[in-house]
Amino acid sequence: MLGASWFATRPAVDTAPAGCADGAHSQVMAEIAEGKERIAARVEDLKVLTGREILACGDVLSSIVDNVRALVSETDRTVQASLARSEGLTSRFVTEMQEDLLAQETAVTQVLLLADGIEDAIDAINGLAQSSHMLAINASIEAARLGSHGRGVAVIADQMREMSKTVRTTADTVRSSIGAVRQGLPPVRERATSMHERTRSFIDVVAEQVKSTSLQTDAGSAGSGRLDAVIELSNVALSHLQFQDPLVQKLTSMNRDLDVLEGRVRRVLDGDVDLAAAEDDRSPGGVEPAPGEVMLF
Template sequence: MHAKLQAAIDSIDFYQVTYPEDACIIVADTERVIAYKPGKKVDLKVCVGDPVDKYRGTTTEKALSSGRFIREERSTEDFGMAYIASAQPIFEGGQVIGVISAILSNEKMDHMRLLATELSSSVEEMTATNEELAKASVDVSNRLEELSRFSESMTGDIQQINAIVDLVKDLAMKSKILGLNASIEAARSGEHGRGFAVVATEIQKMSQSSTESADSITNQLESIKQAIDQVNESANQIAAFTQQFSTSMYELTDAYKGVNSTAEKLMHISEVKN
């Protein structure tokens, strides 16, 4: 047996403990397995003396036949467990005389990839939800601005109506004075002013009715104005909260993007590179 192969066999325990994870070690010459050290849990059930051709297509066989270092992530197809294998050819005089391989379970890597994938998926969903909420809050803010403009327009209309009501009150007052004067003149005219007295009475009634109607309109307009003021105040409070909420959503979206970036880095780290 070549001295280098014997040295590899003699050092197989040392090679195994240098790995931070549970691992099994295989040493083979160009024809067959010459040493095998199973791990505590990682055991491919390789037997010493097995021909290398039995494991054709494995990382160990490929490194032996190609004469180069190979690291691969393999599925459960070959040995019933998913694993990560690293195989280093052993040379003597420029010729490949054997290979030493280390096989580690990739359970933790798979678990980390799964967590990273789930995290990335969750972050994408939360980011999409936050963006929708932010857009909705902007839409609410726009609607509130429209409501505020409408309220301002109604306030202006109320002021114009109040001006008209004031004019009606003024006319009613003048009509009342006119009716009083007419009543006085009718009284002075005696029998001849009786018809004029009826007209004067009707003018005073109309004046009183107009004044009462104008007062009623004024009171109703004041109630409407107070309601509009309350709506404006509530709208302004909601608009301020919506703006703050929208800002918070965008900040949260940025934070989610940072988390997603971390998840992508985790997935990148968990990839096995040759």
């Protein structure tokens, strides 16, 4: 803005006719008024442009926030589902191993009970063999007493004696086999228990790996779509924020208009009433975008 001191020190305007000066002043004032109107219109355009872009950015950013919240919620649900699924698999494996171990222990117990029953039967057979042996002895005594008439009894006594020996031998063999079974079953039970514990440890390790992999996979698959949406919305927001380019262009145009007006006023106040020399300073009313710049709006 030009101060009053500048007018006080300014050299007087000489020989210009008053009518010509008044006409120049009127032309300058008209151009100033026209420039002000053009500037006011551009400022109003900038207000509308800025308001529209701010609203658009607000909508986009609101959508981004909603997508991020949904992404966090989806990820949390996915993690919980993965944990539940992994825990379910681990629990099922452990339950199956416990059932297998219980079945093995039950089978071992049943075999031991069967061995006890067999031993009882062997004891009964041994008792029968002992009785047969005693009968054979009695038959031999009776055959000796009868003499030649006791030959049949003697044959029966020999057969009973042989049968008693065979029964005893068989009973001893079966008892020995049962003893071996009794000695082998406890280690089998111990190995089954040890195998169960090792398998359970292995299942725990595998479950942790599966859980970690499942969480990463599920979280990645659940978040990829939302992240793509967030990226797309962010790009939209950035495109809306590029309204700074036309804003700068319009402000540059207004600045040029003001420079032209200031130059014209200076010439008139300096006494230069011939505005033809300043015709090249006339603002075109706008500015074209620089090469490489894109007018978005």
